[in-house]
Amino acid sequence: GAGVSQTPSNKVTEKGKYVELRCDPISGHTALYWYRQSLGQGPEFLIYFQGTGAADDSGLPNDRFFAVRPEGSVSTLKIQRTERGDSAVYLCASTRGSGELFFGEGSRLTVL
Amino acid sequence: AQSVTQPDIHITVSEGASLELRCNYSYGATPYLFWYVQSPGQGLQLLLKYFSGDTLVQGIKGFEAEFKRSQSSFNLRKPSVHWSDAAEYFCAVAPSGGYQKVTFGTGTKLQVIP
Numbered sequence: 420g421a422g423v424s425q426t427p428s429n430k431v432t433e434k435g436k437y438v439e440l441r442c443d444p445i446s447g448h449t450a451l452y453w454y455r456q457s458l459g460q461g462p463e464f465l466i467y468f469q470g471t472g473a474a475d476d477s478g479l480p481n482d483r484f485f486a487v488r489p490e491g492s493v494s495t496l497k498i499q500r501t502e503r504g505d506s507a508v509y510l511c512a513s514t515r516g517s518g519e520l521f522f523g524e525g526s527r528l529t530v531l
Numbered sequence: 532a533q534s535v536t537q538p539d540i541h542i543t544v545s546e547g548a549s550l551e552l553r554c555n556y557s558y559g560a561t562p563y564l565f566w567y568v569q570s571p572g573q574g575l576q577l578l579l580k581y582f583s584g585d586t587l588v589q590g591i592k593g594f595e596a597e598f599k600r601s602q603s604s605f606n607l608r609k610p611s612v613h614w615s616d617a618a619e620y621f622c623a624v625a626p627s628g629g630y631q632k633v634t635f636g637t638g639t640k641l642q643v644i645p
Contacts, residue, residue: 450630461636464632478632510574514630519565520567520575520633522575524573
């Protein structure tokens with residue numbers, strides 16, 4: 420596609436529920452990044468993939484968070500047993516390399 | 532570990548005035564450096580980047596930034612601000628070479644007054 424696509428754009432869920440956020444990167448971009456942005460903060464690194472494998476998952480806050488990219492294109496960020504503190508905008512970006520990231524518009528997650 | 536500091540949370544400038552947004556980084560070697568802009572309701576967009584070579588880099592929308600190794604800084608400048616520049620600006624750092632973790636600062640929110 421023309422740009423990075425993220426779905427859903429908004430997700431409201433209840434505490435304790437399971438959530439999936441999807442990212443469709445720019446065609447041909449081999450690396451894909453997930454960030455989390457809370458109100459008034461900069462993007463906080465979560466994980467990035469090079470191809471199908473997670474090259475660096477050091478930013479995942481705990482084992483409730485995990486992400487997959489099974490075919491090296493679309494990625495899904497999965498959050499189990501959501502907590503109110505998980506509320507944020509989750510950003511996805513893709514790149515051809517060298518750190519120049521192309522971002523989607525984000526998925527806003529609200530945990531009630 | 533790499534890190535980025537943007538000391539100014541919020542800056543207000545008059546339209547037509549010059550602008551400088553500060554960015555300091557921490558990294559053991561020469562990193563890749565970036566400035567991104569986030570307008571309300573829009574995704575992050577790359578303004579400019581520094582990889583190597585000329586320390587003064589030009590970007591889109593009339594922005595430029597200067598890499599100063601001695602000060603570990605990469606400040607963003609614009610000679611004359613337009614009302615449409617009101618947005619949040621993020622400095623970012625990554626290790627040089629290929630695909631790497633990109634770390635962002637906390638951002639500077641720019642307000643432009645007529």
